[in-house]
Amino acid sequence: MPHITLEYSANLESALDMYEFCTVLKNAAAGTGVFPPAGIRVRAISCTHSVIADGDPRHGFIDISVRLLAGRSDEAKTNATDEIFNAAKQFSAAHMAAHPFMLSLEMRDINAEFSRKTSSIREYLPADMA
Template sequence: MPQITVDYSADLADDFDRPGFAKALHEATVEIAAAKPPACKTRFRRTEDVVVGPETEGHAHVHVHLALLSGRTDETKARLTEATLDLVRKYVKAAEGVVLHASAEVRDLDASYRKFEA
């Protein structure tokens, strides 16, 4: 915990400092949501095709899913969401003429969540 997944447009691959973003997001998650640094895990999933409305070109997206153990207030989740979007603005630079659609969501992990380390 937390489990962080970042979906991003393939067109952003060269314009998205993913390691820098993950490190900064982990720091924000520790500060805002009281997570433990070694517990923060981020994976990135490259999305090959993005369609926005009728458009197949000229758009890129980043969506960040943050899943935390339950117990955080809605205010804490909202602060973390806003901090996440601020970090997207800092670490993603879409090409000129490309509209970047960015979103983030913080949710509680299901009660069935379990993990192990080997």
């Protein structure tokens, strides 16, 4: 865990490499030491329709949601939030400097009582990552 989901305005599709952005966020999350690398999941979802502020179609956004199982300290979550957000800011800095763009991130706990999952991923990972 965590699940990191990016929702982004469709006008960013040709402006930013979303696969690379996902990789940057995965690496930032793994680098915090808060999350086991084998459990990190990052996905990007293009929002075909969006209206931002005054409706100018040049406006763009990326909203990052980080969901994780409860149980980590507030300090660990704050540090992880900052590290992931700083990686996102660095990745998107050039775009933000030249275009109207909004970047946001929210981290929230998943209630384990209402969460189910199963996986075979660890069986396919290198031994040092599982």
